[in-house]
Amino acid sequence: MSELPGMNRDALEQFLRENGIEIAGSLAVEMISGGRSNLTYKAYDDNSAWVVRRPPTSGLTPSAHDMAREWAVTRALASTDVPVAPTVAFDRDGSVLGAPMTVVDFVPGRVIRARGDLSDLTDAQIDANATELVRVLARLHAVDPAEVGLESFGRPDGFVSRQVATWARQWQSVKTRDLPDVDRLHRALEAAIPVHSASSIVHGDFRVDNTIVDADDVGSVAAVVDWEMSTLGDPLTDVALMCIYRQPVFDAVLGADAAWTSDRYPSAADLAQLYSVESGRELTNWGFYLALANFKLGVIGEGITHRALSGSDTGAGARHAADATGEFIAAGIRALSGTTS
Structure with missing residues (x-):
């Protein structure tokens, strides 16, 4: 072999x-x-x-x-x-x-990754799965980093400001064409960075396929996986990214029909509201966080295509991942237009 x-x-x-x-x-x-x-x-x-x-x-x-x-x-x-x-x-x-x-x-269980993985689940089971995912995220954000030895795990001060700058720099490195709305969204994000933001351990890539659920009970999460993007930062960036992953256009970035983009899951707005209730955290400046998440995913889609064109990414649909970029950027602009300080 x-x-x-x-x-x-x-x-x-x-x-x-x-x-x-x-x-x-x-x-x-x-x-x-x-x-x-x-x-x-x-x-x-x-x-x-x-x-x-x-x-x-x-x-x-x-x-x-x-x-x-x-x-x-x-x-x-x-x-x-x-x-x-x-x-x-x-x-x-x-x-x-x-x-x-x-x-x-090895944690035994089930990974809900593709749209077809939902075919044997009832609507009630899918709702239970979504509810538990949000509760797990709220529990993560409630962990005191110092109590688990992670007080030096990241730099929470200025986290969102650095995120805006990081993804703007990344765009300059991976762009395959000029999209004026990217610069427009970047400037608008810079102008709307919240003066104050919370801090917690953040996962950085939280959605259903980055968890293992109980094989017999999808409403029970056996393990959260794929922690390589985790740090200390603003918990609302985790929540917003989880919500933006729900957009159907995310399928173009993944090159597959994702379970998490299925309309059988609760809407992004419902997930955000559930998180607010479970965590006791207000979704202050929510439009900014949604816009930042859209900005990030737009750049990620562009980057996948950039790597495909250079021959270093041959994954399914890699050359077409950037087709989603414009839609994410437009969604970011729309989200930010409703931001209140």
Whole structure:
């Protein structure tokens, strides 16, 4: 059997043994997911299973594939009521697979990823799933970073201002054409940055397919996964991004029909209101946060196409991901036009 991309089974087995993991029989490894996110594998022997994650082998954006960040936050959250996979071992310097790697216990369950994954669920089950997702996000934002050793996990002061600047710089790096409305939205965001904002641990990429739910109860989240974008920042950026991911045009960015864009889930407005109730947090300057999330996704879509045109992204629909950019930017402008200070 040929080696999987980015994987060295023998080196992984030796690493596990060196970290006190007894391998029963032979170690097998299979790919769970690859492409634009971190590469994810299931490793298993006759008795146990683990999940191994490492950055992609090409087209790297270091801040988007930070394994040390993912390791730190999942390890810290193990003592909280936020469900995460138990951590096992971390190769910080990349000596095993040629890039930093995390190993966590395999959490059995179900991942709701594609539109078809909803076909066997009732509307009541989907509502229960959405409600629990929002409750988990509210619980995450309620964790005191200092109490779990994450007080230095990020720089919450000026977080939203840096986000605006970061995605504007990213646009200049990845744009495949001139879109005047991008600069228009950027300037409007700069002018509308909230003077005061809250701070919490943020996931940075929260939606249904970045969770594992109980196989028999989709209203129970077994683990939140994909923490490489997490930091200390404004919790409303997490909520707004979760809501903007609900837009059907997000399918163009993913190159697939996503479960989370299905109209069977509650509307973005309903999700935001539920979060406000569950967290006790006011959605102050909500239009700004929606606009920032749209700005970010518009740039991300453009970046996927930029990498496809340069030959470093061959994922499904990669060359057409930028088709969504204009729609996201327009939605951002509309959202910001209703912002009140």
